[in-house]
Amino acid sequence: MQMKNWLLTSFLLIAVINTSYTNFDEGMFPLSDLSRANLKEAGLKISEKDIYNPGGIGLVDALVQVGGCSGSFISRHGLIITNHHCAFSAVQLASTPEHDYLTHGFVAQTRAQEIEAKGLTIRITIGYEDVSSKVLDAVIDINDPIERINIINNQQKLIAQEAERQDPNIKAEVSEMFIGKSYILFKYQMIEDVRLVYVPRRTIGEFGGETDNWIWPRHTGDFSFFRAYVGKDGKPAKFSKDNIPFRPKKHLKINTKGVNENDFVFILGYPGRTFRHRPAQYIQYQQEFLLPYIADLYDFQNRTMKDVGAGDRAMAINLATRIQRNANVMKNYQGKMKGLTTLNLLKHKQQEDQALATFINKMPSLQKKYSNLMPAIDSVYKEIFKEAKRELWLTQIHSASNLLNVARSLNTFKKSLTEIAIKENHWQKNMPKLTGYINDLYGSYEQSVDIIILARMLKDAYNLPRDQRVEAVDELFKNRTDFNNIARSIINSSKLGDKNNVDKMLTNMDSLIVFHDPILHLQQQIEQQISSLKTEQDRREGLLNKLMGDYVAVREQFLQKDFIPDANSTLRLTYGYIKGYSPVDATYMAPFTTIAGIIQKGNTGLPEFSYPAAIRDAWEAKNFGSFVKPNLQDVPVNILYDMDTTGGNSGSPIMNAKGELIGVNFDRTYDATINDYAWNESYSRSIGVDIRYVLWTAEKIDHADFILEEIAR
Incomplete structure (x- = not known):
């Protein structure tokens, strides 16, 4: 009763x-x-x-x-x-x-x-297979969150690779259906x-x-x-x-x-992507951090590109796709912010999660298994909120500056050459993909646009909280806050601004290995900080992988439905x-x-x-x-x-x-x-x-x- x-x-x-x-x-x-x-x-x-x-x-x-x-x-x-x-x-x-x-x-x-x-x-779905047990059985006894997420990610890759080995004519991917709960192998025909x-x-x-x-x-x-x-x-x-x-x-x-x-x-x-089976804290992150920052940044980028391309049709064509993509995301995010406020979704999610916590604590069988679930989720998200502004900046810096994106591609490839035993084979196999990607970046590159947007990113980095500094960018300031001049100096001093220099350098493997440039150096420093933060991000992702699986499972019991x-x-x-x-x-x-x-x-x-x-x-x-x-x-x-x-x-x-x-x-x-x-x-x-x-x-x-x-x- x-x-x-x-x-x-x-x-x-x-x-x-x-x-x-x-x-x-x-x-x-x-x-x-x-x-x-x-x-x-x-x-x-x-x-x-x-x-x-x-x-x-x-x-x-x-x-x-x-x-x-x-x-x-x-x-x-x-x-x-x-x-x-x-x-x-x-x-x-x-x-x-x-x-x-x-x-x-x-x-x-x-x-x-x-x-x-x-x-x-083009890809066409030609089959699928539930591989949840193959993925999750590998982490049954794994408690370390970093090890857990690394094993799960590796299992997904191995399962896909094995499917492609069995049938070289397909592309295979393992998709996560519910975080930490179910995984499906999809097979695709590629055109x-x-x-x-x-x-x-x-x-x-x-x-x-x-x-x-x-x-x-x-x-x-x-x-x-x-x-x-x-x-x-x-x-x-x-x-x-x-x-x-x-x-x-x-x-x-x-x-x-x-x-x-x-x-x-x-x-x-x-x-x-949809995100309907997430806790209230996820909505809070979207509402307070991601949506407003990206919407404002893309609005600034588009105003800059439209102004610069106004008098030059060839330039306007080059920038058109980037403007369109930004505008679509920007208005989408603005609509989401309006919807979150109109629905008061965060408050409703918080109330639902509170009811879920009460439900767990009222049932001994659930309390024994999930008593720490909601506090643990809250703890992880507090850590995410603490790092949110810097991490958002780091996720946007390369898409903001085409030259930094070029530098990232070159640095990544240079690093891979030092780690591959047979460099020449690696060079021959991967050079077409690298040059194709870089050509696309230069297709929408305009120096004046890069300078203005990079200056905006430098200003954003300067205004980050004390405990969320971007060390490579702080080195640029040295009591200077003339962001436009700093950005102009960085870009003008780089050889990457001239695509011909990059084309010449990519004709020879040794030329790439010994090639040095101020933007390559800056990007490398930024990448080092990204790498240093990755361990902590992997830890949080590993924790959430397990917690979200439990969250969905107990929430289905609470609402008496299968999602x-x-x-x-x-x-x-x-x-x-x-x-x-x-x-x-x-x-x-x-x-x-x-x-x-x-x-x-x-x-x-x-x-x-x-x-x-x-x-x-x-x-x-x-x-x-x-x-x-x-x-x-x-x-x-x-x-x-x-x-x-x-x-x-x-x-x-x-x-x-x-x-x-x-x-x-x-x-x-x-x-x-x-x-x-x-x-x-x-x-x-x-x-x-x-x-x-x-x-x-x-x-x-x-x-x-x-x-x-x-x-x-």
Whole structure:
């Protein structure tokens, strides 16, 4: 009787805690958990085996991961649809002031016209295996946290290496599903030759710019088309004119009739990271340290790059990808900060953890095993908070300065040469990868930008607390606080500012080994401090690995449910319904936008709402073809739905109840940026581009006839 009363009290407490924040069931289902999704009851009209059929063929075989995005095959000849912003870096690398594909778009009318999508690879999930016991059995008797985390990490690598040894044609990775609790070996087929086929002009693919980013209503044609190529033997191969289109096991059928409000829809894709099964202290770290620092830093970087590139188109092209990535993260983090405050999530998490601690202490069997769990978690996070500012600075310094990033690559490679017995073999094997990475860094390098941003980082380091100093940077100050002059002096004195010097040096192994430079020296000193702090970081990570496994286990008992693992860039399914919402009082946001909205926004005169004149001409002529939505008497542009998505779901195919493609996911609403920590049906909305607008644009605006004919076959 006492136990029943305690459980009733616990559930009542959780109900009180969640009056403004309701922790609905998460919806990112791994392939192994599809049976838990109740898809048939939700509205699916095909069988689960039509989606995932081990040993057979299912919709998952049409899914790809391209870069950090998702995508899907839509023809038997390896044609892939994903987002415009997922193609952005490849388009930038292919662009010049003379051939500015970023601005004007790119349309291939034959396969021979398709161009290399540099820097992009594709991987396809071909199998998975639970290897939790193989990983965790190795640390059963290990109490030292550093040794524990090192063994776990090593076991994951060894298991993946063994899988690749058994099948050299695959890429294998062991992914942690629950920290310290479950691990899955995923096997991937890799495709290295990826080509641009069709990318709309920027005024379509990025319509609304940063003003509309993470905002609804939205009118963005965020789509692009790639093609996957392989060698004539069907195996992955580097880019070559002799390669042939990849033949996927499955490609998606396109449904041009679209969907209506409240229709069932689902997504397959590779969502990046969510953090829903973490304690209150994790939310506190995000809210007080990581989110505000990164958002402010990226805002500063982007303002700097935009100012410097304003009068130079070639420079603006070089900086475009970095600006776009920063802006996306910055606004995402700003949205998360707003969401954390609006939901008061930290307070609710703290109350839930307090209730969990009481639950443990009220049950003798749990008290014996977990009595120190919550205090131990709190103790580790106090240590994390104490080091947070310096550690954040150290994680950002190399991405802030391209030259320091170049220096890190060179120093790391130099060090590896001193540790490898057969240096020449190591040189020959790894030089192409090193030069490729460095070339990418110089592709977005601008000296004046590096100076200004490095000066900002020096100022941030100067203002760190006394017990969190960066020793290498302190050496630079010596009673000086003229950060801009210090940064200018560092960069101007370096030979790394001229890529030709680096190219010459990398032609000879001995030249690299004896090469010295002020920035190489500074980076080496910074790296030494990073290395010296790593032991303590590994200790904390090892402690949390064990503690988080216990935390999830006892929390599942407390809430009497089995959790869905947090997203971790592995293939997932989420489902929901085409649905509008009311983000603020007395408003309702409908779930479809139309071309009329593009015209309306264009009338504001703001540059981010510029669009091709051909769109207005076609709209005024009611030249909608077969892509009109009857009840709107217009072409639907973007759609809104309540599916559970996060970063990495960009490019995911939106499918109807029959598994047919009706759109491409590309964003969330501003309120839904909080999804990474908590999902709620009332405010979590995702945004996709309607396939009818994709095809209408391809036919009426860009005349991408070659692609349309292929899709129609």
